Amino acid sequence: MHTALSTDHFSPSGVIVAPGLQSLRIVDEPWGLTQGRTRSHASDEEIFSEGSRAAFFYKVVSGAVRTFKHLSDGRRQIDAFHLPGDLFGIESGDEHRFSAEAVGAATLVSYRRCSFEIQASARGQLGPEIIAAVMRSLERAQSHMMLLGRKSALEKIATFLLDMAKRMAKDDEFDLPMPRIDIADHLGLTIETVSRCLTQLEREGVIRLPASRHVVLRNKAILRRLRA
Amino acid sequence: MHTALSTDHFSPSGVIVAPGLQSLRIVDEPWGLTQGRTRSHASDEEIFSEGSRAAFFYKVVSGAVRTFKHLSDGRRQIDAFHLPGDLFGIESGDEHRFSAEAVGAATLVSYRRCSFEIQASARGQLGPEIIAAVMRSLERAQSHMMLLGRKSALEKIATFLLDMAKRMAKDDEFDLPMPRIDIADHLGLTIETVSRCLTQLEREGVIRLPASRHVVLRNKAILRRLRA
DNA sequence: CGCTTCCTTGATCTAACTCAAAGAGAGTGG
């Protein structure tokens, strides 16, 4: 495991450093957020865990992050994958209600959670952006409930592929950042069912899988129909 | 169907009416919300539907409401039941992303959604309460994903019963406001499976069902264990 | 080159679904 990739110290990022000054001001942030610090994380490194103090929230710079919960016996549900630009780890209470881990190597910016930002997100300039992130999470969670509760395995896979495509730079050919087990735990399936559905879609010419992590969408119309 | 229960006109509620004045001020509202109007809805009456303009959001006064989405072929997922005191129908975009219907007869207060309340929920006094409602929805949605994706039928039913219990006045004996089909569409099951699980729990002495809508929790410890 | 980890494929099993039909209430009208 590349623990070398992960430094134990945060380093300032995207800032104008006035030598000798403590208070840094981030300027390439569209968020108006202050106090962000960039850090690299090794694959599978824990970012925070369920029940831990929610002192920070995060933005993905590169790579990907999974947020998930465990049941007592170890069953896992990945509620979301977070890609570059996404905020995650925002809480209204003082504990994280999920665990978060890097999916592959990832770079994140962390923001110290000040007393004023959620409850009285009211007056801060950062309020609106955080609220937008929360609303987006809610919308994602709500459509994911439809998927988990009512879609078949093939419909889940089709939905997942189209959703990833929309979020990636190229929307008809991309690399999946996560292994099959993560896809399974996100879609409420097993790894074998995920694999079989992908194989089926490839056999039918809907997608191509030149490598297990590389997907080419050959027929999005069919995928959209399959998505239900 | 008792359409008589449903009036087509809203009536002011909980307000001090200064005769001749247009601007009313609600005083029994903990929300600082203005412009609320109370209305009764008949069983199964539509409150709003997916894709409609989100001009209002609502608070349940009595009865219950289900919010849900449909798939193209009619499969339904009920994302949540809303009980007295709950806010629902809050959107960041300008359309409702769910449909809402009364579960049994229900009384609701509607609030006109002003331009300022979500995006710039910032300065209004009503911001914090709305944000709290949104955060609660998010938390519910997130634990519901765990349920839908990873729990067995019996675990789903146990979770559901304990959750309802916690939200009702008496937490060990209550009436279910909704029929089996709604429970099924909320938990990602069929009506038959819901019925079989309830019967099984009754056979095992964990609950009693003196009437199909009336539940007595006889052994919450076992239920909590079953919930996983 | 040889681990090790991830992915695929096949065979079998089972939880939950589907289909079918019989109770059980609740409301209606004679």
Place this chain on the structure above:
DNA sequence: CCACTCTCTTTGAGTTAGATCAAGGAAGCG
């Protein structure tokens, strides 16, 4: 008050989508 209807719920029998169990295969890394 009783018979009738309608809707909701329960129960049973059979089916199936997806899980589980069990090998293999491929790709990355040391």
